[in-house]
Amino acid sequence: MASELKKLGFQVKEKIGGHGVVGVLKNGPGPTVLIRADMDALPLEEKTGLPYASKARGINAAGNEVNVMHACGHDIHMTVFVGTAQALVKTKNDWKGTLVMVTQPAEENGLGADNMLKDGLFNFAPKPDYAIALHDNSYLPAGTIGYRSGPFMASVDMMDITVFGQGGHGAAPHTTIDPVVLSAEMILAFQTIVSRMINPIDPAVVTVGSIHGGTVHNIIPDDVKMQLTLRSYKPEVRENVIASIRRISEHYAKAAGLPDDKMPRISIREPMTPATVNDANLTARLVGLFRNTFGESKVVETDPYMVGEDFSRFVMPDNSVPIFMFWLGTLAPETIRMAKEKGEQLPSLHSSQFAPVPEPTIKTGVKAMSVAALNLFNQ
Ligand SMILES: [Zn+2]
Ligand SMILES: [Zn+2]
Structure with missing residues (x-):
């Protein structure tokens, strides 16, 4: 992630709070927009049968060697992150402001964002006016965005x-x-x-x-x-x-x-992960933008979930930064239709069977993130 950002001309700092990376791109006077992705995987053997299924091994918390896979789709988040960085560098003449791109480790155990903040992330990077992130969703079709204003995750x-x-x-x-x-x-x-x-x-x-x-x-x-x-x-x-x-x-x-x-x-266990609460104004602004970009039917309101996300920490200790996290659909409509017909449950996040459709998912993610950043830069 660091080398991708360096290639694009970001000022980069590595190893913040463990494996955390931040890239800063100053592009004239204007707002500071932070985009965050997470990078960690889970101790699971991938059973999707896909030709590119993970064969990676890693060491778990107990010190044992185990199979690992991105069962939460953080590989999608990283890919979208790189695509967004490329798109925003390419369109540099169309916006003014400071772009802060953060990839954090250890989201799954809730410690990564906190470790980065405590290790001086914002001594290197300027404090943002807005922070945005996405998470892939294992129930929504690829090409769609899910959102919720206010309480989003627990x-x-x-x-x-x-x-x-x-x-x-x-x-x-x-x-x-x-x-x-x-x-x-x-x-x-x-x-x-x-x-x-x-x-x-x-x-x-x-x-x-x-x-x-x-x-x-x-x-x-x-x-x-x-x-x-x-x-x-x-x-x-x-x-x-x-x-x-x-x-x-x-x-x-x-x-x-x-x-x-x-x-x-x-x-x-300290620290606990606070609830993720989407800022109402920021949500309304970007949901309106997504509707114009993708069409009314592709942007759906979802229920809050009781899962947690340490992206919530980017509100800062003084609660001063408006944040917005949204869902990115990942499934072929065919998969959803067949599961409904057979009365079967779709594999959830953290399932060894979770198999997002890469191309439409990633394209939608890059487009959503890029238009969101452009909109925030251009007030
Ligand atoms: Zn997860
Ligand atoms: Zn996740």
Whole structure:
């Protein structure tokens, strides 16, 4: 990515916050527009059967060698990014301002954007007046754009809980405090947080994605470990969810007869990813532009999702930068029609079967990003 930007005449800085790259192109007085793409892949073996399917291998967080693929389509984002940079350099005489192009690592674990900001991204690049990004979408046809004004993607917290007990013989449960049964009770009680403790109008998700405890059939273990993902839009809903998990965990542990020094240990990974909220004015402006560019029927409003994106960080800590992220359709209309006919689910993002149609997807992405930047430069 750095060499592509250098070739085009950008001032480039590499290795910001890990593998982050930024290119700056100063082209006279005018607004500063930031375009962001992410680069990371996922530990999955690609099963699309395409001739260009990924055969790449990488080292995962646990240090094991695994197959990797761009199951979230970040390769599309990078390709569109390069195409957009080329288009904007080619049309340099038609706009004035400063173009800041950022490719970030580690979007999937929510750390990449934050690492780049903390590592001085904006000591090198000027602070933007607008920040825009796209994400490929696994349900929309190629050639279409999806948008949502306001809340677009949720905030993400990763929580770790260790539930303690008092281990012993599986045949003598009365001499133990069983953390497996206690964890089961807690998990069911967590499911009443969203249904009973949160205003039904406010979206929230509590998912226990991982639970591990014990070694063999006949030992009651000393502890059980759980990993949760928590999603919401409003900060007060997030706080309510976290407080409820703490309260339920502690009181269930007490009810099981555990002493104060064996209360569940709860930790939330820092930093959490804030919700992605599209600026209303910027969204209206660029959606109008997309409608004129691609036609009314190619620009569709979508529901908000509970997935998360650390592009949300480009609003800056003081919330001063209007941001807009939109969906880029990736599928052949034929694929969508056939899935509907057969009543089958289409492969989602993060699926080993996710197979975007490259050319119309990338062309639409480059065109959308380029016209958006030109529009913002030319006020
Ligand atoms: Zn992803
Ligand atoms: Zn992604």
